[in-house]
Amino acid sequence: MKLHLEHVLSHFGRRRPNESRVNARIESKGWKNNVPSAARIITKWKPSGPIEIAMDSEHIEQLIYSQRWQGLTVMSTLEQGKRVIATRDFQPGEVVCDYHGRVVTAKEGRTIHKTTRLLFYKNCKGISMCIDAHLPKRDCHLEKETFGRLINHSRNHLNLRHRAYRMNYNGEVKDVILFIASKSISVNDELLFDYSVQRKSFNGECLKLCWF
Template sequence: MPQEARVKRAIERETAWTTNVPFIKDVLLLWEPCDEPSVDPDDVLLINCVTQQKWKGPAIKQIEGKGKGVIATMTFKKNQIVCDYHGEIISKQEGEQRLETLNEEPSYLFFFKGKAGEPLCIDAQKHPCDCHPDQDTYGRRMNHSRRNCNLRPQRVSLNLQDGARECVVLLTLRDIGVNEELLWDYGIRRSSFGGEGSDLPWLDD
C-alpha cells in the first residue's frame, strides 16, 4: 500500500482538478495492488532483443515540435514489452557523480532498484553505446509525457550466458495503435533537482 504522503503528493500534482477531488483516506481504503506482468528471465526472444537491440515495432521519427521521438509501426497489446532502456549498468553513487558533471546537458541516466533492492543506474548518455556502435537505441529516444504516457518502466533480471543482468524494459500501459507516439513518464518534475527544470514546460505535459 502506498504511503499517505505519496498519495497526497500525487493528488496535489493534479492541478487541473477543481471538483470531485478524492480524499486521501478513500484512495488508501480502495487501493488494490496491480499485478505486475511476469517476465521469464530465460525468455530467449527477449534476451536476443536486449543483447542485439533488434526490437520489432518501434521506429525513430522526427516529431513536429519535439525533434526525434519514437512511434509504433505495429499494434501493441497492454502489458507488452516494446523495448528496453539500454545503457551501461552502474551503481547509484556512480550515476550521481556522472550527473554532476553534465552541467546543462540533457541527462539520460535512469535510477532504479535491482533485484536485491540495491540502488542502480542505467547510463544511456553515451550514444551510440560501446556494445552497439552502429545502432540508435529506442528507450533514450522516447519523449516524456506525464499525462499521456502509454509506456511504463519495469525492472527485470535476465539470465544471459555470462550471468544475470539487471535491465529495465518499457511495457505498454494500454493497447497502442500504428503511428502512435510512444511516451513514458521520466518521473521528474519542474521541482526536481532543486528546481533546475523550472523553465522546462514540457515536464508538465
C-alpha cells in the first residue's frame, strides 16, 4: 500500500487532486491490489516538488486556460464589496489560482482604465508590463468572472504570495502570475495578498516578482 500511495501522491505536485483525478491515475497505472482509496490518498496529499516547476503541471496549465479553479467563491457585501472566499482547505505551497487577463505593455495599460483591476509588473527581461483584467469577463471566458482580479489587499493578514512564470502552451508563450498559499487557508477564509503599493491603484507601480 505504501508503494502505491507514494507513487500517486508524487504525481500531483502543487494542486490538490479530486477523487476522479486520483482514480484516473490509479487506473492508468493498472494498479489492482493493495491500492488505497482516492479519499485516503487526498487526505495524505501535500504540495511537493520545487516551486520553480509549478508550471510544469499540465493540470495547472489547463486550469489557467479553462479558469475552472475549484475551492473558491465570490461573496459580495455592501460594506466590503466583492471578496474571494475559500470553500475548501488549502495547504501552504498549494497553487490557488492565477491573475488572469490580457498581457499588454505598461504604457498601454495606463491608457486602458484607471482601476485596481490592472496589475503592473516587470517581466523576466525587466520590461514594465501589465495584465489587464479591468473587464468583469474576458472574451475567452464570457460565462464567468475570474477570481484573481477580485482578491483584496492586506499587508498584515495576507495568505497568498505571487510568483511569475513563463508558460508555453500549444506554441504560445505567455507570462503567468500564480497565487500560491503562503500559509494554511481554511474554509470561509478570505484570500488576501500584498499589492506591494502604497496607493489604492496599481497604476504606475510594478510588483516585485520572482521569475521562474
